[in-house]
Amino acid sequence: AETARQKTAEDMEALKRNSGQWAGELEQDYANLQLNEVPKLNRLLDKRDATIAALEKQLDALKVAAKEKAALETALQSAREEAAANADTARKLTGDIAALHGDIEGLRAKASDLETARSRIESLLLAAETQAATAKSTLATLQNKRLPDLENALAAEKAKTAALERELATRPGTQTSGEMPQSASPDARTEGTEQQSGRAPRDRAAVATLLAGLPGLGRLDDSGRRQLQDALASGACVTDALESVFDKVPLIVMRNLMRELKSDC
16 A cells, blocks of 8 residues: 555656646647637638538529429420410411312302303304394395395394394393393293392291301391391392491301302302
8 A cells, every 4th residue: 555655646746747748738739729720620610601601592593493494384385385276276277278269269260161151142242233233234225126025034034133032041141231032931031130130039048047057157246147148048149248247258257158158259
């Protein structure tokens, strides 16, 4: 025990002798920390704070960009749907335009046929007038020479003229002026009048049924619809009937009516 006590006392003395040195070293180490390591740590902390702030800004920017991306995706989807709808509308309009072009070509062909028929009728009328003038000249020349023979020739010429007039009366649109030949029946005179005016009446019930199921007439009120029905039933041209109730005639309605009623005007 005495030896242990003495050893402890010696150790205490050694500690006392070294404690001053250790305190100096600790003070030196603390001073080094304050001068060198602590500023480094502060700079590292400032840099870390700056990095965190920059990352937070980037995060905020990414959040805003994500919202903008979602909005852009929604707008893009809407634009795609609208483009698809516009494409369908364009295809329908293209089909309608192609159909209208076809109708126009058909009308042009009909107009050409009518012009050819009119030219032929004019040629026939001119020939008839020439024949009549020749007959009158012959009558004036032979009146005082051979009256009986002249009367017979005149009767023959009248028969030819009557036959020519009957032939012309059977052709559509040939009665342009004057009355029908006396030999024509009442039905023939009625038919000639209808051909001359181009206003052959139509079946009123069929016209009413057609208008009831025809698209494009929603803008017409009851009065305008009745006016259009009356005009078409009386035999009026489709374009004239539509112009009487529309400020701007719908082309599709005109096309459908001309096709269903088989009208060329």
